[in-house]
Amino acid sequence: xxxxxxxxxxxxxxxxxxxxxxxxxxxxxxxxxxxxxxxxxxxxxxxxxxxxxxxxxxxxxxxxxxxxxxxxxxxxxxxxxxxxxxxxxxxxxxxxxxxxxxx
Amino acid sequence: xxxxxxxxxxxxxxxxxxxxxxxxxxxxxxxxxxxxxxxxxxx
Numbered sequence: 365x366x367x368x369x370x371x372x373x374x375x376x377x378x379x380x381x382x383x384x385x386x387x388x389x390x391x392x393x394x395x396x397x398x399x400x401x402x403x404x405x406x407x408x409x410x411x412x413x414x415x416x417x418x419x420x421x422x423x424x425x426x427x428x429x430x431x432x433x434x435x436x437x438x439x440x441x442x443x444x445x446x447x448x449x450x451x452x453x454x455x456x457x458x459x460x461x462x463x464x465x466x467x
Numbered sequence: 468x469x470x471x472x473x474x475x476x477x478x479x480x481x482x483x484x485x486x487x488x489x490x491x492x493x494x495x496x497x498x499x500x501x502x503x504x505x506x507x508x509x510x
Binding site: 392 | 478479484485494506
């Protein structure tokens with residue numbers, strides 16, 4: 365996640381609170397997913413951005429994880445996500461998330 | 468299993484994966500409220 369995005373998210377959470385907040389990600393690499401999920405849970409692991417040292421405790425899910433995607437309108441899923449699901453190695457991309465959520 | 472209905476969601480899409488507006492539309496269809504949405508671009 366870039367530094368500006370971290371700043372915007374920090375601002376949103378300061379205003380709205382983190383209760384009942386979850387993140388839904390769309391990245392296509394396990395590394396990007398992992399870095400974003402770690403940043404939102406326990407602070408920026410690169411110690412560079414506005415979320416350094418700030419543990420928001422927000423759990424992250426990937427938009428193509430079955431437990432998330434199963435809740436979407438099926439027609440919308442077909443139109444917006446089906447192609448990405450074919451192009452992406454979903455199992456590999458979402459693999460870090462469960463570990464991070466449960467750690 | 469998490470139920471998105473009633474949840475407040477940060478949408479963080481990616482240009483080369485699934486973009487923010489697509490995720491936003493889908494999570495809204497599941498009854499979630501979008502607090503924030505962006506599409507990252509790594510070049």
